[in-house]
Amino acid sequence: MYKISGNKSESIDPVSFAELGYQESDIEELLRRNIEMISEDEKSMLIVGQQVRNVHYGRSDLTAIDNNGDIVLIEIKRDRRDIEGRKESFEFQAIRYAASYATIVTPDELVTKIYAPYIEKYREEFENAALTSFELGRRKLNEFLEDSGAGKRFNNKQRIILVASDFDEQTLSAVAWLNSNNVDMSCYKLIPYKINEDVYLTIEKVLPLDNYDDYYVTFLEKASTKTASSKSVSRRLLPKIDTMLKWGVVNEGDIIKAKDYQDEGSLLGNGNVLVKGQEISLQKWLKELYGWSSVQTYVFAIHKESGKALSEIRQEYMEKLEQENNI
Template identity: 70%
Template sequence: MFYIKANKAQKIDPITFSELNFQESDIEELLRSNIDMICDEEESMLIVGRQVRNAKHGRSDLTAVDNNGNIVLIEIKRDPKDIEIRSEAFEFQAIRYAASYATIEDPEDLVNKIYAPYIEKYRDEYEHQTLTSIELGMRKLTEFLQVNGAEHTFNIRQKVILVASDFDEQTLSAVAWLNSNGVNMSCYKLIPHKINEEVYINVEKVLPLASYNDYFVNFLEPATAIKKPRKGLTRRSLPKIDAMLDWGVVNEGDIISAKDRDQEATLLANGHVLVDEEEKSLQKWLKDIYGWSSVQTYVFAIHKESGKSLSEIREEYMDKKKDEAE
């Protein structure tokens, strides 16, 4: 990372969370309130638990449900040193916790065991104070699953997200192997930098990659991590709203509505929207409307003039360009 001041570039080296006196609980709270840091605008997520204790008295950091109905386990370690000193491997601890979530039978079971206690703990963050935590949890989870079309895929699979400022090679190798064998596991780096007493965090998705061979540890030769060029478009490389404005498929001043809601906003030239004279990102606007931790921006933002979602408009344009190129 470089800091630019008066046309001069100064390199800013990353530091560790321990140097910042951050505890794991601090990172946990940061992600609980800002889970869109590690799930992009193509994914919806609802946080339903924090520090959930399983039958063997283990505690998982954060628990969520995604737009596919998967229960998502998010495990956090500050720095590589915290991973290395553990008696049990980071990834296998997470797998044990995820296995316990496989026993959740249905949404009501999740609400009773996990979501209702979470709502009770953070009750002041929720509306409908007259509802019990169980009633409110069932209402919010049912709506989330229905709107995302995930009622019939609830907890068929579990997903694991590992978060740290960096990972050792053995962890990356194990996660790559698990992914290639059908385990849905991701690794995200939260890399802190300090500039003039302010902390900046760079978020980088490390795994999964298009090819997991990049991170397999070869026990016969020195381990390397040479990344091969990615093929095709991954979710994180899909064009965003700024590209769509450049293409001319949407324009400054267009009206954007929230899917199945009566709220509208005006698209700005920078890709944000204007709502009640306040500028917000599309993600922030939609999060405020739906009350979820993260929202599939391009699915739930509807271009009023065409009646199509931004996702549909983007896909049509990209398909057209692909056909022209062929």
């Protein structure tokens, strides 16, 4: 990170969560309230559990359900030192917890074992006080699955997300190998910076990538500290609303509706929307409307004039570009 002052730039180095006095529980609470930081605009997630104890007395940090109906396990460590100091590897700990979630067969079982206790713990964050925690959990979970198109799919597989400010090479090597063998595991860096008294975070998705070769640690070579090229990363990233505005497939002033809602906002030139006189990001607006932890922004944001989701408009334009490039 650089601070720009006139024609001069000053490098700002990251700090560790330990130096800031942050505990793992602090990062856990930050993500519980702002899971969109690691869920991307292309995924919806509903947080359903925190510090869930399994039969072997392990505790998983955060538990969610995603728009595919799969249970997502989110495991957090502060810094690289915390990862390297563990007797049990970070990724294997997460795999053990994920294996216990594979035994959950029905949405009602998820509500009974995990979601209802979570709602009970944070009851003040939920409406419908007349409902029991189980009734409310069942309603919210079923609505989420149905609206996400996952009503007939539930927990066919489990996903794992590992979060830390930095990862050691052994963990990255193991996660890269697991991904290449169809285990859905992601690594996100939350990198803290301190500027005066304020703390800033940059978020970097490290894995999965298209090509894992840079992360494999061999027996004969020193551990690789290379990062994947920006080209490799960019192929995985779908264009955002700012790019769609540059393309001209949507325009400033267009009306954006929330899917299945009457609520709407006016698209601004910076990609945010103006709703009831307030400027707000698409993700935050939709998140508040649906009451989910994160929302598939481009699926649930509907371009009023065309009646198409932003994801449809984006896909059609990308296919058009591909056809033109192949001519």
